[in-house]
Amino acid sequence: MNQISHNWAGHVAFGARSTHFPRSLAEVQALVRQAPRVRTVGARHSFNAIADTPGALLSLRRLERRIEIDPAARTVTVDGGITYAELCPRLDAAGWALANLPSVPDFTVAGATSTATHGSGDAHRNLAAAVAALEIVTASGDLLVLRRGEPEFDGAVVGLGALGVITALTLDLVPRFELRQDVFHGLDFDAVTEGFEALMASAYSVSLFTHWAGDRVDQAWLKGHPDASPPALPCGGRPAPGESSPVMGRDPTGTTAQLGVAGPSYDRLPHARIGALPAIGTEFQSEYFVARRDAPAAMRAIRKIEAALHPALIVSEIRTIAADTFWLSTNHGGDSVGFHFSLERDWPLVKVALQALEAALAPFAPRPHWGKLFVTPAADLQARYPRLADFRELAVRHDPGGKFRNAFLDTYVFGH
Template sequence: MTIERNWAGNLVYRASAAPHPESVEDLRALFGRGGPVRMLGSRHCFNDIADTTGSLIALDRMPQIFEVSPERDAVRVSGGLRYGDIAPLLEEQGLALANLASLPHISVAGAVATGTHGSGDGIGSLASAVRAITLMTAAGETVSLARGDEGFAGAVVSLGALGAVVDLTLDVEPSYQVAQHVLEHPSWAAILADLDAVTGAGTSVSVFSTWQRTDVADQIWIKQRVPQTRADAAERRSAREDLVASLGATAAEGKRHPILGVDPEACTEQEGVAGPWYQRLPHFKLEFTPSAGAEIQSEYLVPRVDAVAAVEAVRSLADRIAPLLLVNEIRTVRADDLWLSSSSGTDAVGLHFTWKPDEAAVRALLPEIEQALPASARPHWGKVFTLDGAEVRSRYPRWDDFAALAATYDPERRFVNPYLERLGL
């Protein structure tokens, strides 16, 4: 067996086998062998959420499903597909997803199970687009749940605790165009004085900072759906110019990478050049190796009402953070009702850290950040955090309901690994 590493290379999985089933029957037969199992997506998690000493099963070789509903408002896809695989197919159909993450390289099932998100005041996490899901339990039983069914809201962001996600049905809408602009050196004081105005300036907005300076951020990326009329376009342009002036910022002259000084070739097009939704909403193009290479990632999401306090907490630790940091990204997510979503029950603001590949130093610093952040902060399930499991559980009102659901789907605890044990499952 080839030993599997995660995408960042900071984790070697301990699995005794790493099979790639090619059919539902193959998957059922693998489960029938007994022993611990976990599912592996595109390996973009930075912690041991997918780790196991048993079989680490990837669904990337399963038959590909891509079925648009007769009403053209949904698409059913196989869980092992990546967003970058299904997006062009949707575009060919004149359809689109409402949101995408920074990377199109991630698998649909893995992203949904970990509550991964893109950015936008009016846009939910990737999991919020799921209207139906098909699971195979460790007993080989197939279970289908649809939005509104009992247990559905707990089964979507599942941390891989319920079974293998065979397929998902996602909400879609008519295709649209997006243009992307980058502002440089905006004032932090102005950003925090009216954060709503900043994050509401586009369909998707990200604030980037290396925290080398605490008076200005590095960049603001604004991704905006292209307006339908010239009058709307003129109004948007005027509003953007007003925002630039109010923040003391300047419009970037040329293409930029989120990390200062890095070649932006891998990034999606900027400078207001309109293009299809799936070629603008992510920060990075599918055909390039994503991001900066070896790195560690952490993220904490706080309710919107705690956002300014959270940013101020990070700013107060800038001198501790900056030496280890590649870039910090701040973005927003609309509330949903999924039990383990980091935006469950609240509009949220995410503080995402891309760290230099020094995990020991990062783990030594994270308790300081976690202590400084508001007590409402929820860590991203697939990234590095050090909060105690009991403390994490306490930040999810439906945790006990989820634990009961997991016990029902996996009574033999075959999907439970050390990561889930630390959380109390």
């Protein structure tokens, strides 16, 4: 592929005048110096125009892959174009792992951390929390290196591509580990809301899938250590009779192994196996984060709008994410719960559903996922980020001419 015309879901046509596939850091620096407007695209999996630019679009997938493990520091340094699918099996073979992963492994590490992409697990922060250092080519073409603990670091990690081109990241490692995955069907809705904290703490990573219908939560996927005793039946659920798809009744081909079979963490934490995701998407996605203490009330509020939601809804996923300190993180400042919605690829239907969802969740001041669809007015969104002004200053300091700005950032970060 020599052009990048659309995002993965196919509905965002990139407006870039030119696309570039630099093969070295020096090429990235030269391109950034020359171009009046530039953005970097990762694996194209965002559902809005966050990666777009009217200028030069850079893809780093032809950069030489870097996987440099430092066993003493327990870190790995990777290039800015690598995906989790490329990285994780290599780490596993070397005896290492990342502590947490998203639902599919196809994203670039740089693209995922830039939007605060997350997995699940009470104790786990989003994927940006694994970043120990960043190397960024800024608007001048110079290299900026930021390490955890430095004053600008917390602003830069979830950077939405606004600071420049991330050409390398250093990530924390843990020793390789195995997990088993157990799926339960038919949980009782009231038992889930009443016992939410205990349920979500009952394994290393817990995801709930549901269609918000009636008095049931369709499924709980529990990913736990293989030597822990098998999970007790949660909230009235019963063990799934076989492998399950996140969407009840659908073909589970392509999902990571279930039924308690242990395997490497990189092949259990994501729901989809490496290579299973189709090259072109057939769905839309949205997700909203609220304070974890509000999870039961938010669940009850969502269930009340099922009539507006159902025409658009494929499946919903509920996950927990621990608090972090990144200025633009959707999980900034408090433990949160994410309500994810896989939706039909039909904007008029989806818009109605999102308007109803956002109205239902308004009392909880939800933060929408930066890489998914939302209809939140910019002023409301901005009011939910206490460090927004600091982020604006940081971005302007490193990009005074707005080279890395685009319409999405102009509206949601710099607007007003």
